[in-house]
Amino acid sequence: MKRIDSNFKILFVSVIMMAGFTLLASCKCDGGKPSAYIIPPDSMAFIIAEIHYADAVLITAENQRKIRLEQIPEFYAHLLDKMNISKERFDSSLVFYSRDLTLLAKVYENVIQLLQTKQSQITEPQ
Numbered sequence: 592m593k594r595i596d597s598n599f600k601i602l603f604v605s606v607i608m609m610a611g612f613t614l615l616a617s618c619k620c621d622g623g624k625p626s627a628y629i630i631p632p633d634s635m636a637f638i639i640a641e642i643h644y645a646d647a648v649l650i651t652a653e654n655q656r657k658i659r660l661e662q663i664p665e666f667y668a669h670l671l672d673k674m675n676i677s678k679e680r681f682d683s684s685l686v687f688y689s690r691d692l693t694l695l696a697k698v699y700e701n702v703i704q705l706l707q708t709k710q711s712q713i714t715e716p717q
Contacts, residue, residue, distance in 0.1 A: 630676065630684040636701035638674060638681065643706060645670055695699070 630638065649666060652658040658666075671681055674680045 598604060628680060628683060629687050630680065632688075632698050633701065635684055635688060637707060638671075639698065639703045640705035640709070641674075642667065643707060648691045656701065666713065 645666060649658065653660060653663070657677055668678065671678055688698055
């Protein structure tokens with residue numbers, strides 16, 4: 592009886608794997624166009640700029656022992672929550688942009704401009 596159960600499990604796993612491969616193979620390629628789930632380039636640039644700014648603040652705070660290392664992930668989660676963006680949506684968008692390096696470079700050109708603007712606002716005498 593155990594041999595039948597074992598063979599059935601192997602057959603079941605094989606059928607599930609074949610169905611999965613068939614499903615993946617049948618997915619229609621959309622030519623690289625973003626779905627509505629993907630964050631638009633300008634918004635993505637703003638989010639990435641905020642994350643880089645947060646990196647600088649957190650590194651400084653951690654070096655000055657004003658924040659514990661364990662608190663850092665919470666900060667990033669809060670940052671995305673504040674923008675009404677789920678971690679999954681951000682990650683999916685980042686993967687999408689990473690597949691097209693030209694598009695990612697354009698997003699980062701905008702990120703650099705945003706960070707330079709923020710830097711000039713911080714360093715300007717009041």
